[in-house]
Amino acid sequence: MTISKTEIEKLAKLAKLRFSDEELERFTAEFDEIIAFADTINQSIEGGTEQIRNVGARMVSFDDLRPDEVVPSLPNEKILSNVEGYNGFFSVERSKK
Amino acid sequence: MRARISELAKRLRSREISAVELTKAYIDAIEKLNPTLNAYVHLTFDTALKAAEQADQMLKEGDAPLLCGIPMALKDNICTDGLATTCCSKILKGFKPYYDATVWEKLKAHGAVLLGKTNMDEFAMGSTSETSCYGAPLNPRNTNYVTGGSSGGSAAAVCANLAVYSLGSDTGGSIRQPASFCGVVGLKPTYGAVSRYGLIAYGSSLDQIGPLTNSVMDAAIVFDAIKGGDKRDQTSVDYDYGSSLAECLGRDVKGMRIGVAEEFFSGINAEIKSKIEEAIKLFERNGAVIENIRLPALKLALPVYYIIACAEASSNLGRYDGIRYGYRISSYTSIEDMIVKTRSEGFGDEVKRRIMLGTYVLSSGYYDAYYKKACLIREEINREFDAVFEKCDVLVAPTAPNTAFPLNYKGASPVEIYLSDICTVPVNIAGVPAISVPCGEDARGLPIGMQIIGKRFDEATVLQVAHFYEQSAGKVIGDYEGGAGI
Numbered sequence: 104m105t106i107s108k109t110e111i112e113k114l115a116k117l118a119k120l121r122f123s124d125e126e127l128e129r130f131t132a133e134f135d136e137i138i139a140f141a142d143t144i145n146q147s148i149e150g151g152t153e154q155i156r157n158v159g160a161r162m163v164s165f166d167d168l169r170p171d172e173v174v175p176s177l178p179n180e181k182i183l184s185n186v187e188g189y190n191g192f193f194s195v196e197r198s199k200k
Numbered sequence: 201m202r203a204r205i206s207e208l209a210k211r212l213r214s215r216e217i218s219a220v221e222l223t224k225a226y227i228d229a230i231e232k233l234n235p236t237l238n239a240y241v242h243l244t245f246d247t248a249l250k251a252a253e254q255a256d257q258m259l260k261e262g263d264a265p266l267l268c269g270i271p272m273a274l275k276d277n278i279c280t281d282g283l284a285t286t287c288c289s290k291i292l293k294g295f296k297p298y299y300d301a302t303v304w305e306k307l308k309a310h311g312a313v314l315l316g317k318t319n320m321d322e323f324a325m326g327s328t329s330e331t332s333c334y335g336a337p338l339n340p341r342n343t344n345y346v347t348g349g350s351s352g353g354s355a356a357a358v359c360a361n362l363a364v365y366s367l368g369s370d371t372g373g374s375i376r377q378p379a380s381f382c383g384v385v386g387l388k389p390t391y392g393a394v395s396r397y398g399l400i401a402y403g404s405s406l407d408q409i410g411p412l413t414n415s416v417m418d419a420a421i422v423f424d425a426i427k428g429g430d431k432r433d434q435t436s437v438d439y440d441y442g443s444s445l446a447e448c449l450g451r452d453v454k455g456m457r458i459g460v461a462e463e464f465f466s467g468i469n470a471e472i473k474s475k476i477e478e479a480i481k482l483f484e485r486n487g488a489v490i491e492n493i494r495l496p497a498l499k500l501a502l503p504v505y506y507i508i509a510c511a512e513a514s515s516n517l518g519r520y521d522g523i524r525y526g527y528r529i530s531s532y533t534s535i536e537d538m539i540v541k542t543r544s545e546g547f548g549d550e551v552k553r554r555i556m557l558g559t560y561v562l563s564s565g566y567y568d569a570y571y572k573k574a575c576l577i578r579e580e581i582n583r584e585f586d587a588v589f590e591k592c593d594v595l596v597a598p599t600a601p602n603t604a605f606p607l608n609y610k611g612a613s614p615v616e617i618y619l620s621d622i623c624t625v626p627v628n629i630a631g632v633p634a635i636s637v638p639c640g641e642d643a644r645g646l647p648i649g650m651q652i653i654g655k656r657f658d659e660a661t662v663l664q665v666a667h668f669y670e671q672s673a674g675k676v677i678g679d680y681e682g683g684a685g686i
Binding site: 111115117118119120122130133134137138141142143144145146168169177182183184185186187193196 | 294295296298299431434499500502503504506507514518521523524525526528532535538539540541543544547552553555556557559560561563570573574577613614615618
């Protein structure tokens, strides 16, 4: 399978990434090899794969979940201590006037 | 002679040395060697000395835990309240968590002394630690070679005696492979045995925290301290291991059923194969029954691993947007532009590659062909491991198909580097425990590691077999001369 630059650009948009032309060139070539490698899962398993159809059937029981109770949490000031210039809000530069 | 927890604990209790003196010896060694080895990326000497003073007080009062006053290190993806934790990524530059990971909370309660945070591949994605934004750590046994990865700094710090023990994380071999490359012991516990709360996520269904140490006994001591269920990690299990695992070591392998699967040996370097075969003969001479078994689905383990790990990573790393913490680009035209530019500049190439692969296998039209199929094959791999462990107590395999790569090795494509994880990823896919112990050196004097793999929550047998090997095989690798002179 060969992946095109356009497809890479579409994926990059989904992943919120951007590549320069030079990066895109290199990345497309590498990605082709990586996808070929991922494609090897389509090799057959000895003895077939009939017995492996039940995946997804393993459900979490509601009994396994913890009770929905409010517990103490960390103070906002501490949680937001990594935000530069925190003043009670997440702030970013104004981008539209 | 490298430091052992059990020996140092005795010396601390006999007052031959104090925790402060011990900590100062390690600080001196780090100041001398770290500029070359680059094992640590953040140093916490001030807090270490305060913790050592408190440890001395605990020791004076008596009844202190074994790890009290022992200087140690944490991988840079384990959260430490108020102390830098950056996953060795530009995107988390300056990030100081506001809570402790459960493992660190537990070790602090044991009186542990944290010397610093160790170097690693960016977001634990890599096999050489060269994707770190701080530059690669060097292998103390030969500084022309890599430490392995992703917990390369943790392995180098223990190897060079710049920490008595360290914690790493293992998503596809990231504790065991660097342990193998640096000639130390590395334990990847059962998935769920150790809380992941506070471990910055890569592949959440595969990640597990574990110790890197200078002996199997030390690995058991640290595992005893960090294991256990945690309400804050819903995938953790409060498994009843009975007594301390460290106290159970010392049994032989007579009658033990040791499995050998040919799939683990395909494409393995001849010197490594021969050392593992020597170890298997040692087990056999001591009464173990060697069972030749098959794990046919193992040949699909690597692509399955990369599909699942990258899918989870693309989701986990979606949180880095430059708004709430970490790096933010200075110039942008809109919020979208800010997020895209921040991520594109903040993440390194390997992280971007894995986010892109993860996005691809989860995207419409490819989900069934890749992600869903990988999950189906994962079930098959689990089933094969379960069947094998009905016949065997443990499996023995190489830890890696090769010894350490030369630094800046340019001959390999990303996929060729991925192939070096061939022996370790099946263990993460199945969620079983495994340890890497040194079992010899290659012609260049680089260490070789042997992997002992067990049933889920049977760390006891894994540690017992590894301990027996360590005690019986004698000296299998040369000593590292240097580090803290204690």
